[in-house]
Amino acid sequence: MRQGEISLAGLLALFSLYLMWKSTELPIGYIRGQGPGGGFWPFWLSVGMLLSCVAIAWNWWRGKTPASVSDEPLMDSFGWRTVLHVGGGVTAFVALISVVSMYGAVALFFVYYLRFLGRHSWALTLAIAIILPIGLFFFFEGAMQISMPQGLPFTQPFFDVMYDIIY
Template sequence: MRVADLVTASVLLLVGGVVVFDAVGIGIGWGTDGPKSGFFPFWLGMLLIAACALILGQAARRVDAKPFVRREQLGPVLKVLWPAVALVVLTLSLGLYVSAALYTGFYMRWIGRHSWLAVLAVAVLFPLATFFIFEKWFLVPMPKGPLEAWLGQ
C-alpha cells in the first residue's frame, strides 16, 4: 500500500506541476474584469501540489507491509483488463462490431469455458443487436472496419 500511495501521490504532484506550467503560460492574474483564464487552474494546481506533498509525507512516515494488490488478486484483475485493452486496439483496425464479436467469443471460451455453440451464438448475436440498435435505430455511427465496408455499410 505504501509504495502505491507514494507513486500515486507523486504522479498527481506531477499533474499539478503540468497544470501550473500551462496556467502561467495563459495568464494567472486578476484582470480588470475578473480572473484570467489561468487563474483558477493555477491555484488548483498549486493546491494539488501541496496536498500531494503532504500525502507523500504521511505515506513516507507510515510503516505498512500490506501489499497494494496480492498476486492471487492481480491475476483476475489483469484477466479483465488486458482483454478490454485488446478490444480497444482491435477496434482501431477492425471496427467496433467485429472486435466486440472476437472479444466476447474469446472471453466466453477462455474464462467461462462455454460450449462453442453458446460462444458462437452470443458472439454473433450481441454485436449484431448492437449494430441494429446504434446504426439503424438510433443512427449513431460507430467505428467501422473492412467487414462493414465490404458489406456497404
C-alpha cells in the same frame, strides 16, 4: 480491503463527475423531433454511476459490507491475475476497434471472455459473439442513427449487407 473499497468508490465518483461535466458539452436533454441529445446517455449513465458510488460509500461508512469491515489485503495473486486477464482483454478490445470495427471488436472480446476466461461452450460463445454485435448494429446504426467505427476497408462488405437491411 476496507481501504480499497472506499478508494475505488471515490475514484469512480470523481470519474463520474468528470464524465457528467464533459457530456454537458452536448445537449443532455430530449430534443423535440430528434430524440435524445448527444450527451444524454453519457450524462445520465454517469449520474447512475455516481449514485452507485454514493451508496457504496454510505454502506462502507455504516460497515454493512464484508469489505468495509475487513483488514485483509485487497487482492491475492488470483485476483491480480484476473485483473490482468480482464484488463488485457479490454485493452485488446480497444486496440482492435480501429482494425475490425466496433462490432468486430465486440465479437472478438466475447469469444475471448466467454470461451477462454469463462470456459463456456463454443455454441454459447459463438451465439452471443454473433447475435449481440448484430443486435448492437441495428440498435446504434438503425434505431439511434449513431455510426460506430467501421475499421479497415476489409470490414466494408459486412457493413454494406447490414446497411441494405436497414435502408
